[in-house]
Amino acid sequence: MQTLPTAQFMRAAGRPADFPPPGPPEVAFAGRSNVGKSSAINALLGRRSLARTSKTPGRTQTINFYEMGAAARIVDLPGYGYARVPKPLREQWRQLVGSYLQDRPSLAGVVLVMDARHPLTDLDAQLLAWLGRFPTLALLSKADKLSRREQELTLKECASRLADAPHVRVALFSSTTHQGLEEARGALAAWLLAERNAEPAGKNKKPPVKGI
Ligand code: GTP
Ligand code: MG
Numbered sequence: 001m002q003t004l005p006t007a008q009f010m011r012a013a014g015r016p017a018d019f020p021p022p023g024p025p026e027v028a029f030a031g032r033s034n035v036g037k038s039s040a041i042n043a044l045l046g047r048r049s050l051a052r053t054s055k056t057p058g059r060t061q062t063i064n065f066y067e068m069g070a071a072a073r074i075v076d077l078p079g080y081g082y083a084r085v086p087k088p089l090r091e092q093w094r095q096l097v098g099s100y101l102q103d104r105p106s107l108a109g110v111v112l113v114m115d116a117r118h119p120l121t122d123l124d125a126q127l128l129a130w131l132g133r134f135p136t137l138a139l140l141s142k143a144d145k146l147s148r149r150e151q152e153l154t155l156k157e158c159a160s161r162l163a164d165a166p167h168v169r170v171a172l173f174s175s176t177t178h179q180g181l182e183e184a185r186g187a188l189a190a191w192l193l194a195e196r197n198a199e200p201a202g203k204n205k206k207p208p209v210k211g212i
Contacts, residue, residue, distance in 0.1 A: 002185040004192070005068035007045045012062040016099045020065055022106035025192050026073035030097070030127060031113035033057035033079030036141040039175035040113055041066070041076055044185055057082045063100055072192035073106075081123045101130065109135045109191035111184070116140035116151065116172060119158050128168065137187045138162070139173040143180065 013019050029037040038051035038060055050066065057079065064076040077097050085093070101107070110131060114124055119140055128136065140158065143151050151172050158170045169187065173180035 002182060002189050004045060004185060004189060005071055007047065007050060007066045007068045007074060009050065010065040010067040010073065012064050013096075014062045015096065019063070019100065019104075022104060024067075024070060024072050024106065025108035026065075026075050026104070026106050027109045027111060027188055027191055028075040028077055028101070028104075028107060029111045029113060030077045030101075031079060031141075032115070032121065032123060033082035033085075035079065035113045035115045036175055037079060037111075037113045038076055040111070040139060040141060040173065040184075041074055043175040043178060043181060044188060045074065051076050063096060068192070074188075075100075080127075081121065098130075107134075109137065109187070111188075112136055112138045112168075113141050113173075114138060116143045116146055116154050119154060120161055128165065133167045135191065136168045137184065138168055138170045139180065139184060140170065141173050141175065143172040144174040144177045 011018065011020050029041055031037050034055075034057035036053075038053040041051040042048060042053065045066075051064065052060065060076055060078045062078065066074040066076070068074070077100070078093055080090075080093060080097070101110075112124065112127065114120065119138075138158065140151075140154055146154065155170065155172055162168050162170060171180045171183050173184060
């Protein structure tokens with residue numbers, strides 16, 4: 001079983017000036033509101049309630065940094081696409097998350113969490129376009145809400161829609177049943193803990209952030 005170092009809350013940043021200076025490699029969790037980003041972080045780190053989760057969409061409004069000792073960091077991004085968020089807040093989101101994703105030399109990989117029942121929405125596609133060829137793990141979350149057959153179909157459909165994006169790996173995932181947990185932990189460990197032996201972080205420069 002893949003284990004990750006113990007994580008603890010480091011900082012919540014509501015504006016770029018509050019981001020901790022880039023340090024060890026970090027993996028950011030992105031995706032629409034309420035898809036299960038914070039729950040995925042807790043499941044992957046084996047912690048019940050490290051990252052705050054909620055039934056109310058838009059729970060995570062700040063960028064929350066978690067540190068695994070001095071070795072690595074996990075970053076919980078606020079979700080996008082919640083229709084009831086007022087326009088000025090959406091703009092604030094774009095500036096906050098945009099400035100993080102665009103200019104973070106220590107970012108080693110992005111986990112794009114998508115509800116397995118509605119994957120690859122327009123906003124998800126926009127985010128993937130922003131990320132360019134950046135290493136991405138697309139988790140089809142809440143897979144427990146689908147039958148085995150539906151899971152297979154969704155996975156196949158997503159893989160085919162992402163056929164021209166070999167830097168994006170797709171996997172089924174459930175924070176509730178822990179389906180896909182080991183595979184996702186393996187991907188995180190490869191990004192976070194093997195990075196030291198790899199090329200310097202920031203090698204995959206991302207295009208400028210627009211829209212969403
Ligand atoms: P924001 O911070 O608002 O963007 O949401 P989030 O993406 O962090 O979602 P969060 O982890 O807070 O989960 C939202 C809701 O979905 C909560 O009620 C969770 O209990 C539920 N949930 C998350 N993951 C799963 C899962 O794998 N299966 C099921 N059945 N429910 C899940
Ligand atoms: Mg959250």
